[in-house]
Amino acid sequence: MNSRQSARRAGLLLTMLLVTAGLLTDAAFAQQSALQTPEQFFGFQMGADRKLANWDKLHEYYQLLAKGSNKVKLVELGKSSEGRPFIALFISSAANLAKLDQYREMNAKLADPRGVPEAEINRIIAEGKAVVIQSFALHSTEVAASQTSAEFVYESLTRTDEEAARILDNVIDIVLPSINPDGTQMVADWYMKYVGTEYEAASPPWLYQKYAGHDNNRDGFALNLPESTHIGKLMYRDWIPQAYMDHHQMGGGNARLYIPPYAEPIRPDGDPLVWREMSWWGGHMGNRLEAANRTGVIGAAIYSGWGHMGFHWITPFHNIAGMLNESASARLATPVFIHPDQLKGGPRGLPEYESQTTMPSVWPGGWWRVRDIVENQKIVAWSMVDLPARNRETILRNMYLKGSRQTERGAKSEVKAYVIPAEQHDPLTARKLVNMFLDSGVEVQQAKTQFVADAKFFGSGSYVISMAQPKMGLVRWMLGRTFYPDNTYTRDREGNPIRPYDLSTDTVGEFMGVRSEPVDVASPSELTKVADRVTTRGTFATGAANGYVLDGRLNDSFRAAFLLLDKGVAVRRAGRASADGTVRAGDFLVAAGDHASVASQTGVDFAALKAPITAGVYELKKPRIAMLQRYRGGNMDEGWTRLMFEQFDVPYRSIMDAEIRKGSLSASYDVIVLPADSVAMMTGERPPAAGGGRGNDNTPPEFRSGFGAEGVKALQAFVDEGGTLLTFAQAGDLPIQRFGLPVRNVVQGLSGKEFWSPGSTLRVHFHNQSPLAYGMPSEGLALFTAGGQAYEVTSSDRSQDVEILTTYADRDILQSGWLLGEAVIAKKAAAVSVKHGQGRVVLLGFRAQNRDQTHGTFKMVFNALLNGPARSEPVAAGQQ
Numbered sequence: 094m095n096s097r098q099s100a101r102r103a104g105l106l107l108t109m110l111l112v113t114a115g116l117l118t119d120a121a122f123a124q125q126s127a128l129q130t131p132e133q134f135f136g137f138q139m140g141a142d143r144k145l146a147n148w149d150k151l152h153e154y155y156q157l158l159a160k161g162s163n164k165v166k167l168v169e170l171g172k173s174s175e176g177r178p179f180i181a182l183f184i185s186s187a188a189n190l191a192k193l194d195q196y197r198e199m200n201a202k203l204a205d206p207r208g209v210p211e212a213e214i215n216r217i218i219a220e221g222k223a224v225v226i227q228s229f230a231l232h233s234t235e236v237a238a239s240q241t242s243a244e245f246v247y248e249s250l251t252r253t254d255e256e257a258a259r260i261l262d263n264v265i266d267i268v269l270p271s272i273n274p275d276g277t278q279m280v281a282d283w284y285m286k287y288v289g290t291e292y293e294a295a296s297p298p299w300l301y302q303k304y305a306g307h308d309n310n311r312d313g314f315a316l317n318l319p320e321s322t323h324i325g326k327l328m329y330r331d332w333i334p335q336a337y338m339d340h341h342q343m344g345g346g347n348a349r350l351y352i353p354p355y356a357e358p359i360r361p362d363g364d365p366l367v368w369r370e371m372s373w374w375g376g377h378m379g380n381r382l383e384a385a386n387r388t389g390v391i392g393a394a395i396y397s398g399w400g401h402m403g404f405h406w407i408t409p410f411h412n413i414a415g416m417l418n419e420s421a422s423a424r425l426a427t428p429v430f431i432h433p434d435q436l437k438g439g440p441r442g443l444p445e446y447e448s449q450t451t452m453p454s455v456w457p458g459g460w461w462r463v464r465d466i467v468e469n470q471k472i473v474a475w476s477m478v479d480l481p482a483r484n485r486e487t488i489l490r491n492m493y494l495k496g497s498r499q500t501e502r503g504a505k506s507e508v509k510a511y512v513i514p515a516e517q518h519d520p521l522t523a524r525k526l527v528n529m530f531l532d533s534g535v536e537v538q539q540a541k542t543q544f545v546a547d548a549k550f551f552g553s554g555s556y557v558i559s560m561a562q563p564k565m566g567l568v569r570w571m572l573g574r575t576f577y578p579d580n581t582y583t584r585d586r587e588g589n590p591i592r593p594y595d596l597s598t599d600t601v602g603e604f605m606g607v608r609s610e611p612v613d614v615a616s617p618s619e620l621t622k623v624a625d626r627v628t629t630r631g632t633f634a635t636g637a638a639n640g641y642v643l644d645g646r647l648n649d650s651f652r653a654a655f656l657l658l659d660k661g662v663a664v665r666r667a668g669r670a671s672a673d674g675t676v677r678a679g680d681f682l683v684a685a686g687d688h689a690s691v692a693s694q695t696g697v698d699f700a701a702l703k704a705p706i707t708a709g710v711y712e713l714k715k716p717r718i719a720m721l722q723r724y725r726g727g728n729m730d731e732g733w734t735r736l737m738f739e740q741f742d743v744p745y746r747s748i749m750d751a752e753i754r755k756g757s758l759s760a761s762y763d764v765i766v767l768p769a770d771s772v773a774m775m776t777g778e779r780p781p782a783a784g785g786g787r788g789n790d791n792t793p794p795e796f797r798s799g800f801g802a803e804g805v806k807a808l809q810a811f812v813d814e815g816g817t818l819l820t821f822a823q824a825g826d827l828p829i830q831r832f833g834l835p836v837r838n839v840v841q842g843l844s845g846k847e848f849w850s851p852g853s854t855l856r857v858h859f860h861n862q863s864p865l866a867y868g869m870p871s872e873g874l875a876l877f878t879a880g881g882q883a884y885e886v887t888s889s890d891r892s893q894d895v896e897i898l899t900t901y902a903d904r905d906i907l908q909s910g911w912l913l914g915e916a917v918i919a920k921k922a923a924a925v926s927v928k929h930g931q932g933r934v935v936l937l938g939f940r941a942q943n944r945d946q947t948h949g950t951f952k953m954v955f956n957a958l959l960n961g962p963a964r965s966e967p968v969a970a971g972q973q
Contacts, residue, residue, distance in 0.1 A: 128157075128158060128161045128162060128247065129154075129157065131146075131243045131247055134154050135150060135154070138464070139467055140241070140462065140464035140468075141463075141464065142427070142462060142463070142464075143288050143289075143293075143427060144285075144426060145236055145239075145281040145285060145426050146240060146243065147277065147278045147281035148239070148271055148274045148275075148281070149278060151239060151243055151270065151271065152180065152274070155167055155180065155182060158246060158247065158250060159182070164184060164190070164249070164250050164261060165182050165184050165190075166182070166183040166190050167181075168183065170323040170326070170327060171319060171322070172319065173273070173274045173275050174302065174304060177278065178274065179272075179274060179320060179323050181267055181268070181269055182246055182269075184246065184249045184261075184266040185261055185265045185266065189265060193265070196224075196265060197331065199220070200221065200224050200332065200333065200492075203217055203218075203221070203489055203493045203496065204333040204412065204492060204563060205496055205562070206493050206563075207496075207500060207562070207563075218486050218489045218490050218493065219486070221485075222264060222265050222485070223264045223335055223336075223481035223482070223488045223489060224264075224267065224335055225264060225265070225334055225336050225337070225477055225481060226268075226269065226327070226332070226336075226338075227266065227267070227269065227337070228337075228404070229241060229242040229268070229272070229340050230270070230273055230276070230277050230340075231273055231309060231310055231339060231341070232273070232301075232309075232310070232341060232342070233273050233279060233280040233301040234296060235420075236426055237340075237342060237420060237466035237467050238271075238340040238342070239270070239281075240467055241466070241470040242270035242340075243270070245268070245475075246270065249261075256482075260478045260479060263481065263485045264482050265332075266477075267327070267332060269324070269327075272324060273301070273302050273320060275301075275303060279297060280297055284425045288426075292791050292792070293427055293791075294424035294791070295793065296792070297726065298724035298725060298792065298796035298798075299726070300728075301727075302320075303732070304318060304732040305732055305733060305944075306727050309321070310401070310403035311401050311402070311403050311944055312403070313325075313401075313406070313407040314407060314533065314567075314571060314601055315944070315945065317740075317945045322532075324404060325532055325533065326532070328404070328413070329411060330534045333413065333534070334413055335370075335413065335489070336374060336414040336416070336477060337404065337414070337416065338405075338416050338473065338474070338477045339404060339405040339416070340417075340418055340470050341417050341419045341420070342419060342421070343395070343420070343421060344421070345423070345429060345431065346436065346437055346439075347395075347438060347439040347446055348389050348394070348395070348421065348439065348443065348446075348452060349388065349389030349390060349421045349461075349469070350382070350389065350390045350391070350418060350419070351391055351392070351395050351417075351418060351420075352378045352391070352418050352473065353372065353375030353392060353417075354368065354372045354392055354393050354398070355396055355397055355398035355400075356393055356397045356441035356442045357582040358397055358398060358578050358582040358583060359397070359399055360398060360400075362566040362569050364498055364499050364566075366494060366495050366498075367414055367415075368409070370414035370488075370491065371409075371414050371415075371416055373480070374416060374476065374480055377479070378472070378477075381479075382469065382473075383453070385468075388454040388455060389452065389454065389455060389456030390452060391451050392452075393451045394441055394442030394452070395419070395439050395440055396417065396419065396594065397441055397594055399577070399578070399593065399594070400594040401596065402599040407567070409566070410569075410570060411533075411564055412495035412564070418469075418473045420465075420469050420470060421461060421466075423461055423462060423463050426463050428460050428461060430459065430460050430461075431458050431461055432458055436456070440591070497563075499564070499565050500562055500565070501561075503562060503565035503568075504615065506560055506565075507613060508560055508569075508611040508613065509559070509612060510558060510559045510560055510614065510615060511557075511560075511568060511572045511611055512555055512558075512610045513558070513602075513607060513608070514551050515552040515553065515554040515555045516552055518606060518646055518870050519606060519647050521629060521647050521648065522606065522647075522648055522649075523556075523605075523607045523608075524627045525605070525948065526601065526602060526607045527556050527623070527627050528627055529571075530558060530568070531625075531627075532626070534564065535558065535562070535568060536558070536559065537556055537557075537558055537622075537623045538559065538621060538623060539556050539623055540553060540554065540556075540617070540619070540620055541618070541620070541621060542618055542619060543618075544617045544618035545617070546612040546613075546614045546618075547610070547612045551610075551617070556623070557617065557618075557620055558572070561615060570600070571599065571601045572600065572611075573611065575600050575909040576907075576909070577597035577598065577910055579911065588846065589846060590845045590846070590849050590851075590911070592851050592879070593851050593911070596851065596852025596853075596876075596878065596910065597850075597852045597909075597910035597911040598852065598853055598854060598909035598911075600854060601946060603949070604854070604876060604943075605946070605947070605949050606950070607949070629696035630692070630693045630696060631695060631699060632692065632699065632700075633689040633698075637685055637701035638685060639685070639701065639702040639703070640682060640684050640685045640701075640702050640705075641683040641688065641699040641700060642667075642675065642682055642700050642701075642702050643682075643683060643699065644677075644697070644698070645666075646679070647868075648741070648948060649695045649697050650680075650681055650695075650697050650868075651955040652697075652740075652742050653681070653691050653692075654959070655715075655741065655742045655743055655744065656694070656695070656742050657683060657688065657691060658716075658744075659744060662684055664682070664683055664712075665681070665710045665711060666679065666681060666682070666710060666711055666864070666959075667679065667680045667681075667710055668709040668710060668711060668864070675700075676706060678867060679861070679864075679867025679868045681713075682706060683699065714960075715744060716763050716959060716960055717761060717764070718738075718744060718763070718764045718958055719748040719762045719764070719765045719766070720734060720745055720746075720765070720766040721747075721748055721753070721765070721766065721775065722747040722748065722749055723750070723799075724792070725774060725792070725798050728769075728774070730769040730770065730821060731770075733942065733943070734821075734942055734954075735747075736945050737942050737945045741951075743955075748765065750798055750799060750800040750804060753804040753807050753808065754801070754803045754807060756806075756807040758807055758808070758816065759811050759814040762816065764816065764818075764960055765808065765817075765818050766819045766821075767819070767820045767827065768821050769821040769822035769823055769824050769880055769940065770823065770824050771823060771826070772827050772830065775804075775824070775827060776799050776800060776804065776827075777798055778801065808828075809831070809929075812828075812832070812930055812934060813929065813931060814930065814931055816932045817932055817935060817957060817960055818932070818933075819934075819937070819957045820935070820936050821937050821941065822880045822937070822938060823880035825838065825882050825937075825938065826841075828929075828934045828936070829936070834934060834936075835886055835888035835891040835892065835895060836884045836886055836895060836922075837885060838882040838938070839884065839885050839921055840881070840883055840917060840918065841882070843917065846913065847914050847917065848913060848914035849912065849913035850877040850881065850911065851878070851910070852877075852878045853909060853910025853911055854874040854875070854877075854907075854910060855874065855877050855901060855906050855907060855908060855918075855939075856905065856906050856907075857872070857874065857899050857901055857902065857923050857939075858871065858899065858901075858902065859871060859873055859898070859953075860898055860899065860900070863898055863926075864956060865896070865898050865935065865957055866898050866899065866924075866953065866956060867956055868956070869950075869952055873949060874949060875899065875923055875941070876939055876940050876943050876947050877939050877940075878939075878943065882938035883918040883922065884922040884938060894927055894928040895926070895927050896927075897924075898922070898923075898924040898935075898953070899939075900921065900922050900923060901918045901919060901923055902920075903919050903920050906918065906919060923937075923939055924936060924937045924941075924953060935957045941953045942954050
């Protein structure tokens with residue numbers, strides 16, 4: 094008899110003893126016995142070597158459990174990006190599940206206790222249940238979590254010991270068994286296809302989330318992805334849990350498991366209790382893991398408390414103890430053997446791979462399997478619900494304290510509110526920002542009349558977001574100017590800056606080009622609460638014999654133009670302002686007709702032209718757009734750009750290596766987009782693996798991307814023949830280096846001490862008299878991330894071929910984030926257009942469409958796609 098058979102026999106014997114002793118009812122025993130174990134259902138133990146269950150089978154299993162147990166309620170929250178069921182499993186006692194609506198209402202009052210009597214709060218604390226949300230399988234190549242969730246859910250429904258009963262009675266555990274069902278399906282199917290071949294454990298060649306790939310956890314505030322929308326509604330509005338855990342994997346070269354708390358630095362302005370709670374939960378996990386003899390477990394290291402605004406890092410500002418655990422990875426589901434000398438120190442709090450207070454037991458090396466990860470993740474998952482079961486009232490009172498104290502802090506802070514003025518460069522985008530706050534459960538109010546605050550005038554309809562509310566920390570980080578810390582936590586021993594875990598700022602208002610003003614007046618006007626998402630239906634003038642004008646400053650006017658061009662409607666662009674001021678340079682002029690549906694769809698006003706306009710206009714044609722897509726795990730920037738294109742109805746096709754190498758591209762396309770990527774990843778010209786081996790690339794040959802020198806020649810011919818090549822950030826290296834463009838990237842090759850801007854908003858001047866910058870304000874912000882570029886002209890005999898579209902300010906360039914060496918880019922070009930042959934190359938050195946979040950610079954992309962006429966004379970840096 095093997096060990097697993099012995100364990101099952103022992104479990105059955107224990108159950109029979111409990112029934113005999115009267116501690117488990119016959120009905121409960123019958124129900125437990127009827128539920129299939131994961132091993133029985135899938136035919137293998139979760140985490141078994143070279144085995145993975147895909148989402149279709151996992152979903153089937155959860156449906157089976159939900160039908161067979163009264164301790165779980167399966168709720169489909171919606172569909173994934175590719176249409177698969179996105180589900181939540183509510184696990185608690187049958188009595189608690191019968192009163193979920195009641196407990197949700199009680200929970201909401203603790204999360205936002207404003208106006209709730211103290212007696213009512215005390216009653217809820219005495220009678221309420223702790224709420225925990227746990228998510229699994231966000232990053233699909235981190236394969237263990239999707240398998241762990243099946244075993245954890247089964248055990249949650251079938252364990253009958255005292256601890257499990259206490260958890261069921263006191264906790265509502267909301268399990269999201271895969272928050273990327275599409276990726277769970279893709280990776281399992283891919284892996285199982287190649288098991289036993291030379292391609293076993295090769296990484297999937299595609300993005301494992303349709304649009305975002307690994308970046309799907311960077312969408313915790315914008316909520317652009319369907320999956321993020323479902324999570325946000327569940328966690329930010331419907332059920333605001335006391336704690337949240339996201340189960341992940343990391344690299345395999347040091348600790349076996351990271352657990353809370355985070356390392357330094359933390360992002361301030363969360364309630365202190367939320368950080369103490371993370372340490373509390375982490376200590377509980379550490380105790381249980383050490384008791385189970387799980388070695389190599391570390392806390393307060395590797396992952397800093399100042400991270401991206403994904404779900405586990407943004408939740409502290411929702412007053413949720415948001416945490417993650419990260420297990421060392423295998424090779425997908427294939428075991429790895431690790432020698433002791435392969436185990437090294439890591440970043441932030443793990444200088445050497447040796448025992449320390451935060452990692453007292455060291456894993457000695459040896460075989461590492463997915464089953465090891467499953468065992469660790471199960472202990473973490475049980476710890477997440479055991480602690481609140483033992484300390485329910487403390488956890489609930491903490492939730493009340495966090496919400497009430499953050500509200501008090503906001504009321505007493507120097508900034509009492511942020512005003513989003515009605516007067517905006519792009520008011521439709523401002524409303525999208527307002528909806529982002531509403532989707533995050535933030536209270537937003539609107540002024541009925543005009544008002545003055547801090548000697549600033551605000552028009553009727555302005556939005557006011559008070560800081561005197563529980564989520565004041567979230568408001569502060571999404572709207573307030575931000576400076577990333579520059580101290581010993583963020584520099585190494587030699588003084589080199591340490592890259593933040595993601596961006597150094599997440600000020601989404603700045604990303605979106607939306608003006609917001611901090612004021613020190615709590616209620617500057619008569620305000621009404623915004624109850625629902627703001628919707629806008631554009632007006633449509635009737636009887637417009639001369640046609641219509643659309644405001645070229647609105648992102649959504651470009652969407653309207655794309656829709657109209659697709660319908661065959663004549664659309665022109667104004668190249669200069671009209672004498673009466675009713676038309677600006679860059680506005681769209683639309684032929685007369687019934688376009689009311691487009692106005693309604695986009696929210697753009699179709700204003701009647703007072704008189705025909707013929708001078709200084711040019712016709713637009715429906716652009717033929719292609720965007721490079723590759724294998725080798727896909728390109729996240731390409732995926733996010735695809736999503737942006739789809740949201741704005743941009744007509745495009747994905748183009749891959751074979752079509753590029755084939756040539757004759759100008760016969761099919763007007764514009765080709767190269768998303769941010771290295772030259773090596775685009776061309777496939779990768780350096781040989783160290784040590785003479787094949788390295789980690791055991792990808793099947795048909796998925797080895799790269800268009801090579803032949804593709805470079807085809808792209809250059811495309812431009813020579815009149816095409817537009819549009820590049821984002823480091824993708825500009827390809828035309829600069831291979832086409833011989835007369836510009837250079839001034840930050841290339843510089844050390845971090847010389848220049849450093851790890852995801853910062855920087856002040857720029859937009860040369861908006863150029864068709865490639867139409868609709869932009871004269872001054873604004875651009876997001877400079879890793880791989881960003883800044884340009885100077887290198888050739889005097891070709892300088893006339895270069896048009897400067899955007900330049901960095903001459904001083905005080907940083908708006909938010911972290912910037913070292915501003916003199917390097919001061920007055921330099923941030924975006925240029927270079928005439929090449931009969932066509933042009935448009936280099937956007939900043940991330941104009943980063944993660945579908947930087948709405949403030951979307952028009953720089955759209956203008957290049959619409960392929961307006963080149964200026965007859967170049968614009969030099971510094972000219973306006």
